[in-house]
Amino acid sequence: MILWGQSAGANAVDTYSYANPDDPIVQGLVAASGTAPRNLGVDTTSFSRMAAGLGCGDLSAADELACMQKLDALAIQKYVLGNGGGGNIGGMVADNVTAFANNTQRLAAGRVAKIVSRSHALSLAEIDMLLASDNGSEQE
Numbered sequence: 001m002i003l004w005g006q007s008a009g010a011n012a013v014d015t016y017s018y019a020n021p022d023d024p025i026v027q028g029l030v031a032a033s034g035t036a037p038r039n040l041g042v043d044t045t046s047f048s049r050m051a052a053g054l055g056c057g058d059l060s061a062a063d064e065l066a067c068m069q070k071l072d073a074l075a076i077q078k079y080v081l082g083n084g085g086g087g088n089i090g091g092m093v094a095d096n097v098t099a100f101a102n103n104t105q106r107l108a109a110g111r112v113a114k115i116v117s118r119s120h121a122l123s124l125a126e127i128d129m130l131l132a133s134d135n136g137s138e139q140e
Helices: 008-019 045-053 061-070 073-082 103-108 124-132
Strands: 002-006 028-032 116-118
Touching (some): 002 008, 008 103, 045 061, 045 073
């Protein structure tokens, strides 16, 4: 399996390599026009603003999440699109489990998956070629 993402999706794909250094599950990563941020914040207020806008406000963090998980995905999508897109809603937040506050330190310590990784757009033929390679991780 290959994870591929473009722009913000590419940031998430690259972030995945830091979250699972010893058991990445996937064979390769393709990040088109984006990489993991060096440092992630821990501010979750944008999620809480969105939750409040969808009727899940004034709750504990656990109850807020449970309420949001019950919502229809299309309702959330309509809310996001009606409020200027995802950039105004939020992004990745460091939880130090799936996304980390300091990726630079993790990289220096070798805490990154050792799999094929490309950080530009590739054709399907190029992706097949990379997966056939046993050279480990490559960055361009």
